[in-house]
Amino acid sequence: MDIKVSIELPTSVENSWKYIADIQSHTQWMQDALSITITSDKCKGVGTTFECLTAVGPFRLTDEMEITDWQPPYLMGVKHNGLVSGRGKFSLEIIETGTLFTWEEDLELSWKYGGKLGESLAAPILKAIWKKNLRALRAQILNRQLPVESQTAEGLDQKRKTRLTSETRSIVSRPPGGGAIREKDAIKIAKASNYPAPNIVGELPDGSIILETLEGSTMLKDLTSRPWRIHQHAKTLAQLHRKLGDIEAPPSWPQVCPGSSILHLDLHPGNVLITTNGPVVVNWNTVARGSASFDAALTYVMLRTGETDSKLFARLVINIFRKTFAQFFAKAFGKEQIEKYLREAAELRLLNTNLSATERERVFALARGELD
Secondary structure, three states: OOOEEEEEEEEOHHHHHHHHHOOOHHHHHOOOOOEEEEEEOOOOOOOOEEEEEEEOOOOEEEEEEEEEEEEOOOOEEEEEEEEEEEEEEEEEEEEEOOOEEEEEEEEEEEEHHHHHHHHHHHHHHHHHHHHHHHHHHHHHHHHHHHHHHOOOEEEEEHHHHOOOOOOOEEOOOOOOOOOOOHHHHHHHHHHHHHOOOOOEEOOOOOOOOOEEEEEEEEEEHHHHOHHHHHHHHHHHHHHHHHHHOOOOOOOOOOOOOOOEEOOOOOHHHHHHEEEEOOOEEOOOOOOOEHHHHHHHHHHHHHHOOOOOOOOOHHHHHHHHHHHHHHHHHHHHHHOOOHOHHHHHHHHHHHHOOOOOOOHHHHHHHHHHHHHO
């Protein structure tokens, strides 16, 4: 089972190596790594051994690994010695934009996980997960760099282009305009109503806001590693929608349907961060005014019609899981209230120019009551 993924990191090779060399910190950007425990007397260099508790959907295993190659700041090689056997390596290469980080694995599954058949099914799923891991690492690097950048035109332009999606978040930046103002106002109004939103800790000259650093996993990531919490998370998401519906939006905000509540319009599991203090809703840049039932209906449309870039087997599993979560969510919020606004929510969803042709067809099918 050969898997190879790469990503460009916007920082030097030396700085990138710091994230790679700190083995136990890998859980901050690897969504499938629940915990990493060092089992040797040292924590870096050749001979270091560690155990990684890994979760892919409902499956869990402890991967026993040993570092076999250590060439700072360019290469780390590991050997897998447990139920998964084989070798892997992280390699770093200097490029014009910073660092090219490549993750390669040559693995074999034991008979317990299906042997060669299991490998053929697991490879596309693991590749998709590891691509997300690398995107999370890049976002983490950006997140830690942005607060200390000098306020040059180039730096501010980079902030405007960056929307952080990592598990550690501390800054939000939008181009100046009404949307950015509404986002700031929405967070302040939500906090004043004791709604779980991040605290604003500063503002930049270009209108960007700096948020408190939040540590945790998104609800989406938690569902991926602990699917048995599907019912609990669906109820939590419904409660967040209802609670937001109790907060009145300023009359000057765009009205998307009858009603006076704050609408998030992007309140799905990927925008709920699970912290030690409870769930926190992030990414408030699409807020509007209307009915909480419309907001919940839009979330339902997103859950039922979203598309994954995984291969066939993984896509089937994810789609079934997504449908089940959507059904639990609708029941917890109120199925009749969601159905009341389903067609209007589908129409708003179709205005998103980033939807693929498949997603558009699924939205149409859902609105017509023809989606399985």
